[in-house]
Amino acid sequence: MLLQFNGYHGTNLSAAKQIISSNYELSVGDDEWLGDGVYFFIKGISSTPEVQAEKWAIAHSWDNTRKARRYKRFCVLSSVIQVEEENFLDLTNEDGVEILSYLFDKFEKKLKKLGKGFKPVDGLLINLAVGEGILPIEVVKGNFYIKFAKERIKRINLRTSNSTICTVYNPIKNIISSNIIKIGDIKDETK
Amino acid sequence: MKLNKDLKNRIDNYFENISVEELYFIAIDKYGFRESID
Numbered sequence: 001m002l003l004q005f006n007g008y009h010g011t012n013l014s015a016a017k018q019i020i021s022s023n024y025e026l027s028v029g030d031d032e033w034l035g036d037g038v039y040f041f042i043k044g045i046s047s048t049p050e051v052q053a054e055k056w057a058i059a060h061s062w063d064n065t066r067k068a069r070r071y072k073r074f075c076v077l078s079s080v081i082q083v084e085e086e087n088f089l090d091l092t093n094e095d096g097v098e099i100l101s102y103l104f105d106k107f108e109k110k111l112k113k114l115g116k117g118f119k120p121v122d123g124l125l126i127n128l129a130v131g132e133g134i135l136p137i138e139v140v141k142g143n144f145y146i147k148f149a150k151e152r153i154k155r156i157n158l159r160t161s162n163s164t165i166c167t168v169y170n171p172i173k174n175i176i177s178s179n180i181i182k183i184g185d186i187k188d189e190t191k
Numbered sequence: 192m193k194l195n196k197d198l199k200n201r202i203d204n205y206f207e208n209i210s211v212e213e214l215y216f217i218a219i220d221k222y223g224f225r226e227s228i229d
Contacts, residue, residue: 128222
C-alpha cells in the first residue's frame with residue numbers, strides 16, 4: 001500500500017531555492033535523531049507542523065558561538081512524501097519500536113562475543129540498517145522533543161515529545177514535489 | 192513495516208553471515224558507534 005503525506009521543512013531562503021531547483025541534500029550526523037536523511041515536521045503530536053517548521057528555521061538561524069544570525073530570512077517548504085508501507089518504519093507505534101529493538105538485540109548479542117558493549121543510539125542503528133541493507137527502510141517517523149527558540153533561550157528541556165518528525169533517506173525517490181509556502185524576516189526579539 | 196517472519200529472517204541472516212570482527216569495525220569506523228565500558 002502506497003502511503004502519501006505532507007512534510008514541512010524549515011530553512012533559509014537561499015537553501016530553499018536550492019532545494020526547489022535541485023532537490024534536498026541529506027542532513028548528516030544527526031545520530032541522536034533518526035540518522036542521516038532529510039528531516040520534516042509532519043502531522044502527529046502537533047496539528048500544525050508547518051508552524052513548527054517555521055519556528056525551527058528561526059531557532060536554527062541563531063549561531064550561538066558568534067552570537068549572530070546565520071541568515072535573516074526564513075522559508076518553509078511543503079513536500080509531498082510517498083513511500084510503500086513495507087519501506088516505512090513508524091517508531092510512534094509498537095510495530096516500529098519492536099523492529100528497532102529486535103535489530104539492537106541482535107547487534108548487541110553478536111558483539112558480546114568480543115566482550116564489547118555499545119550504547120544503543122537510534123540514529124546510528126537506523127544508519128546501520130539503511131547503509132548495510134539490513135532493513136528495506138526508506139522513510140522513518142518518530143516523536144521527539146524539539147527545542148525551538150523559546151526552549152533554547154529559557155533552557156526548557158522536557159522529556160515529553162512535542163513534535164512528530166519524519167526522515168527521508170532517498171529524497172530523489174520518495175519526495176514527489178516541493179513548494180515554498182512561506183517566506184519571512186527573522187526579528188531579533190523572540191516572544 | 193512489521194516484524195514478520197521475513198523481516199526477522201533478513202535481520203538474522205545479516206548477523207549470522209557477518210563476522211564479529213567485521214561488525215565491530217563497521218560499527219565503530221563506518222557508523223560512529225561508541226563503545227560502552229562499565
